[in-house]
Amino acid sequence: MNNAMTRFKSPRAGLLLLMLLAVLVAAVLGYKQLSRPLQSQPFGNPDKALASTPVSFAVTQALPQAVNLDVRKVTLGQQLFHDARLSKDNTISCASCHSLDSGGVDNRARSVGVAGGVGGINAPSVFNSGLNFVQFWDGRAASLEDQVEGPVNHPLEMASSWALVLDKLGADATYSSNFGTLYSDGITTANIKDAIATFERSLVTPxxxxxKFLQGNVNALTLEERTGYELFQSYGCASCHQGQNLGGNMFEKMGLMGDYFADRGHLTEADKGRFNVTHHPDNLHEFRVPSLRNVALTAPYFHDASAATLEQAIAIMAKYQLGRPMPAPDLTAIAAFLRSLNGQYNGQQL
Structure with a gap:
C-alpha cells in the first residue's frame, strides 16, 4: 500500500494523471459542442459555411452527373417502365405510382392499382433508388431487380403474373426484336427485370x-438554407440522412425517443416494418431511412403518409427521433434547406 502511494505521488505519475484529466475534459466539452443545436442565426460570414460544419457530420456528397449504363438497356427499360401491359388489365404501369413528372411518386397516401385496389403503404420515390442499399420501406428486396417482382404480382397493384406478361410482350414484334438484340435468350422474366432495373439506376437527379453548394458555390444556397443545413447537422438529422442520397443506406426504428405508433393509433401490418421480413422482435417498427433528395416534391411523408408538409414531417422527427423540441425558426430553416435538394432529371429542373 505504501509503495503504491509512493508511485502515485511521484512527479511522473502526477503528470500522467493531469494529462488524462485534460483529455477527459476536452472530450466532454467536444461532445457538448457537437451535440448542441445552433442558434437560429444566419452565419456571420457565409463564405465559411462549409468550414463551420462539424467535421464528424460532413458525410454528404454531391450526386454524380450520370451513371455508366448500357444506353440500349436504359431505353428498353424506360419503355417497360411506362408500359401498362405489365398489369393484368393493361391499366397500371410502373410510372402510374412513380411519376417522373412529380418527384418519382404519385403524391397519394396510398397508391391505386388494378380495379381500384389500394395499397397498404406510401410509395417511395423511384428517383435515385439505385443508391438505396435495399428496396421497399421494409427492405425486403435486396436489389432493384428483386423490387420489380413485387408490384407485378401484388394483387392490389398490377395483379399480374410473369406468364401473362411474357405472353403480352412476346406478341409485340418490336419488343421481341429489341430483347433479341440485347439478350441472347430474348424475352424472359430475368431480362425484363434487368432492363427495368437498369433504367431505374439511370434516374439520378444531380x-x-x-x-452546387457542396461543389464549392457557397452562394448557391441562401443564408436561411445554409443555416438550415448547419441545424440539420447539429440536431443530429445527418446521423441517419447522410451520403449521396441523404438517406437510403440504413434501417432505423420509427419512434426512438417516443412511442410514435401508440400516439398515432390505428396500427396496420405495414407499421411493423422490417419485422414483417425478419420476424425478429428487435426489427419491429424499423424502416429503411428514406432519401431526402427531391423531398419537397414527394409529399405526403413517411411510410404511413402521416405528414402532409415538410414542416410537419420535421416536427415529428424532432419529437420521436431526436426527443427534443425544435423552435419554429429552426424548423423553418431546416425546411428551407430541404427544399434546396430538388435536382434535375434529363437536364430539366424538378
Whole structure:
C-alpha cells in the first residue's frame, strides 16, 4: 500500500494523471459542442459555411452527373417502365405510382392499382433508388431487380403474373426484336427485370442547388438554407440522412425517443416494418431511412403518409427521433434547406 502511494505521488505519475484529466475534459466539452443545436442565426460570414460544419457530420456528397449504363438497356427499360401491359388489365404501369413528372411518386397516401385496389403503404420515390442499399420501406428486396417482382404480382397493384406478361410482350414484334438484340435468350422474366432495373439506376437527379453548394458555390444556397443545413447537422438529422442520397443506406426504428405508433393509433401490418421480413422482435417498427433528395416534391411523408408538409414531417422527427423540441425558426430553416435538394432529371429542373 505504501509503495503504491509512493508511485502515485511521484512527479511522473502526477503528470500522467493531469494529462488524462485534460483529455477527459476536452472530450466532454467536444461532445457538448457537437451535440448542441445552433442558434437560429444566419452565419456571420457565409463564405465559411462549409468550414463551420462539424467535421464528424460532413458525410454528404454531391450526386454524380450520370451513371455508366448500357444506353440500349436504359431505353428498353424506360419503355417497360411506362408500359401498362405489365398489369393484368393493361391499366397500371410502373410510372402510374412513380411519376417522373412529380418527384418519382404519385403524391397519394396510398397508391391505386388494378380495379381500384389500394395499397397498404406510401410509395417511395423511384428517383435515385439505385443508391438505396435495399428496396421497399421494409427492405425486403435486396436489389432493384428483386423490387420489380413485387408490384407485378401484388394483387392490389398490377395483379399480374410473369406468364401473362411474357405472353403480352412476346406478341409485340418490336419488343421481341429489341430483347433479341440485347439478350441472347430474348424475352424472359430475368431480362425484363434487368432492363427495368437498369433504367431505374439511370434516374439520378444531380445539380440541385445543394449539390452546387457542396461543389464549392457557397452562394448557391441562401443564408436561411445554409443555416438550415448547419441545424440539420447539429440536431443530429445527418446521423441517419447522410451520403449521396441523404438517406437510403440504413434501417432505423420509427419512434426512438417516443412511442410514435401508440400516439398515432390505428396500427396496420405495414407499421411493423422490417419485422414483417425478419420476424425478429428487435426489427419491429424499423424502416429503411428514406432519401431526402427531391423531398419537397414527394409529399405526403413517411411510410404511413402521416405528414402532409415538410414542416410537419420535421416536427415529428424532432419529437420521436431526436426527443427534443425544435423552435419554429429552426424548423423553418431546416425546411428551407430541404427544399434546396430538388435536382434535375434529363437536364430539366424538378
Amino acid at each position: 445539380n440541385s442547388r445543394f449539390d
